Amino acid sequence: xxxxxxxxxxxxxxxxxxxxxxLDACLTSERIICDRCAVTCPEEVKAITMRGRRPxxxxxxxxxxxxxxxxxxxxxKALEVVPLGAK
Numbered sequence: 328x329x330x331x332x333x334x335x336x337x338x339x340x341x342x343x344x345x346x347x348x349x350l351d352a353c354l355t356s357e358r359i360i361c362d363r364c365a366v367t368c369p370e371e372v373k374a375i376t377m378r379g380r381r382p383x384x385x386x387x388x389x390x391x392x393x394x395x396x397x398x399x400x401x402x403x404k405a406l407e408v409v410p411l412g413a414k
Contacts, residue, residue, distance in 0.1 A: 341390065342390045342391055342411060344390075344413075345386050345389050345409055346375075346384055346391065346396070347406065348364075348384040349405050349406070350381065353381075353382060353401055353405040354400060354405070355381050362377050363398045364382050364395040364398065365377045367394045367397070369394065373388060375395055391409075391410070391411065
């Protein structure tokens with residue numbers, strides 16, 4: 328079961344937003360091996376998977392929990408979550 332840093336079960340949350348991935352900002356674009364976003368995406372959701380050494384985001388599976396953003400090691404972050412209904 329996947330929990331956020333406060334211990335809340337993220338897989339029980341309905342979609343609250345959608346993540347957006349900027350591959351140009353991702354550490355993998357600098358040939359740095361990183362899979363933090365894919366590893367921290369809740370197991371029940373698996374909106375981010377690795378294809379080769381690059382993350383792939385499936386927006387249809389994303390629930391917008393933000394764990395990928397929280398654990399992204401890129402600076403600036405390679406991911407952001409846009410709340411549902413935001414423009």
